[in-house]
Each structure stands twice: as C-alpha cells, then as structure tokens.
Amino acid sequence: MRMFDAIGLGWDVGGWQGQSQAIAAVGWRRGEPLQWLGISTAFRLSSRSTPTLTHLLMPALRSEERLSWVLSAPAVTLGVDAPLAFPRALCALLQGQETAPPLIPEREIDNPYAYRECERWLHQHYGKKPLSASFDRLGNNATLAMALLRRWNIPIVPVQPYREGMVAIETYPALAKPNGRRGQATSALHALLPEAVMAGSDPYDAALCALMALQHAAGGGCDALPSLVFAPPEMPKEEGWIYHFASR
Numbered sequence: 001m002r003m004f005d006a007i008g009l010g011w012d013v014g015g016w017q018g019q020s021q022a023i024a025a026v027g028w029r030r031g032e033p034l035q036w037l038g039i040s041t042a043f044r045l046s047s048r049s050t051p052t053l054t055h056l057l058m059p060a061l062r063s064e065e066r067l068s069w070v071l072s073a074p075a076v077t078l079g080v081d082a083p084l085a086f087p088r089a090l091c092a093l094l095q096g097q098e099t100a101p102p103l104i105p106e107r108e109i110d111n112p113y114a115y116r117e118c119e120r121w122l123h124q125h126y127g128k129k130p131l132s133a134s135f136d137r138l139g140n141n142a143t144l145a146m147a148l149l150r151r152w153n154i155p156i157v158p159v160q161p162y163r164e165g166m167v168a169i170e171t172y173p174a175l176a177k178p179n180g181r182r183g184q185a186t187s188a189l190h191a192l193l194p195e196a197v198m199a200g201s202d203p204y205d206a207a208l209c210a211l212m213a214l215q216h217a218a219g220g221g222c223d224a225l226p227s228l229v230f231a232p233p234e235m236p237k238e239e240g241w242i243y244h245f246a247s248r
Helices: 052-060 064-072 089-095 115-124 138-151 204-219
Strands: 006-012 021-028 033-040 076-081 166-170 242-245
Touching: 006 064, 006 138, 006 204, 021 052, 021 064, 021 204, 033 052, 033 064, 033 204, 052 064, 076 138, 115 242, 166 204, 204 242
Parallel strands: 006 076, 076 166, 166 242
Antiparallel strands: 006 021, 021 033
16 A cells, blocks of 8 residues: 555535535655645535545545545645634624624724634735635535534644644635636646646646645645745634745
C-alpha cells in the first residue's frame, strides 16, 4: 500500500439540492512531487440515503484502494469552500441572549449579524468581501457542510480542539485568484493542477482547496506550496478561520 505523509482533500460545496458538488484529493510524500489522487466532475449527493464520507470522496478517488490510502494516511485535512461557523452575534440573537442594541452600519461588512471577525479581517487585508452565510444564499452551502461534518465526526479547526485523524478547515480559493472568483489561480499554483481541470469551474476550486488542505496536513512542510496564513491570536475561535495561502 502506498503511504503518504499527508493528504489534502478539497470540497467545493454545492448546497443541499445542488448538482455542483466537487471533490479533489492530493497526496504528498517528503522529497517527492505532489500526486493527484483524483478530481471529480460536478455531482449531486443522493437524497435516497444519508451521505457518508465515502459517498463524498468516491467521485474523485474512484477506487477502494485510493480510499484506503486516504483513510490510512497519518495526516489528512479536508479543505471546505463554505463557511463553517456563523457570527457570534447572530447565534446569540437566535438563542434569545442579550445583545447590544443594533446600529445600522454604513457598510454591510460591519454588520455583526452578517459577518464574522475573520471575514472582516480578510476584507481589511485583501479588499475581498465574501458572501454572508446569514444574509446571502451561502447559508445553503454552510449548513450542508456543517451538518455532514458533525455527522461524520470530523472536527472543524480551530472551532473545535485539534485531534488525530481527519480534520476540516474552512478555505477560500478566491484569494488564490488575482483576477477574481472565476479566474485562474496564480501561475505557481495553476502549474500544480492537472491540465484537464478548467479554471473557474467547481472542480478547479476543489483542487485549490485540496492544496490548502495539504499544506495544513503537512504542518507547513510541503515546499511546493506557499505557507498558510493562520488566525491571529485575538480571533474568536468559535467563529472559525478562513485558511488561505500567503502571497509569495
């Protein structure tokens, strides 16, 4: 059996009824080139039974042997292109807790019911304004990802304590694209992707998420990839963090 030092999985979430789920898997052994284990085409999760992790992975892996490589690897991270937490103020509001009197913000990004601190951090540092999980349709994708990760007992880092085995992180492939969400990744990252994967597609984004997840699983030790940006210490863990590559 082929043993990898780390494996990165990328999931471009397509929503509950969406037909645009995409999954990608990439493996790494120290001193060797990256090896793509598979990238799916866009697909829909079946509504006939509760989806399992195998149901998610097999459209990319396509064999029990490759699935065993993933499940037996010493470090596996699943990078998810969807919010994996909601704003603290929104959660408090829904639970009937006391909140500060709402002010009407001049900018939507400053609305505590719409955006998390990590999203405001991204907006401040990169000028990117993600969609809001509570104010936009992105809640469709977020709730699917959060519900399935909980069912599969995969902890979300840094919301939940890190443990051995597979973990999930929130990723944001748009930050790797200089020309916008549907554009091509930086030349260095684009060169690492299989030629058959089309820029701007859901499988393309899943592959970018897989690369970010791989660097996380490798503990930053994969020299072929840029380093990951981790959350500043003051960032509230319960709102999560959006992992992304540092600019080179």
